[in-house]
Amino acid sequence: MKAYQFQPHFWICLGLGLLNMLDAVVTHVLLMNGARELNPLMNTLYAYHPILFLLLKFVFSVLVIWYGFFPVHKNVRRLSLIAFIIYSCVVGWQLFLYFSM
Numbered sequence: 001m002k003a004y005q006f007q008p009h010f011w012i013c014l015g016l017g018l019l020n021m022l023d024a025v026v027t028h029v030l031l032m033n034g035a036r037e038l039n040p041l042m043n044t045l046y047a048y049h050p051i052l053f054l055l056l057k058f059v060f061s062v063l064v065i066w067y068g069f070f071p072v073h074k075n076v077r078r079l080s081l082i083a084f085i086i087y088s089c090v091v092g093w094q095l096f097l098y099f100s101m
Helices: 010-032 040-048 050-067 074-099
Strands: none
Touching (some): 010 040, 010 050, 040 050
16 A cells, blocks of 8 residues: 655645635634625535534635645646645635725
C-alpha cells in the first residue's frame, strides 16, 4: 500500500478547503443576522436545516483537502488556482460584510 504523498496542488486544495470551512461559518452567522444565501442549492439546504448545510460544507472541505494527495493534470492545477483566487475574493467579501455588522 502506497502512502499518501503531497502533490504540487496540495496547498491550493488545503487553502480551498479552509476557505470553504470559513465560508460555511461566516455564511451561517450572516444568515442568522438577516442575510440571504444567493446560491439556490445551498439556500434550499440551509432552509431545510442549518446543521445539514454546515455538515455538507465541512464534508466537501475534507474531500477537497484529500484531493490534494492525488496527482492531477497541470490544467486541473491551474483551474484549482483560479478557483482559489475567486473563492478568496468571495470569502473576503463575506468577511467585510461580517465585520460591518
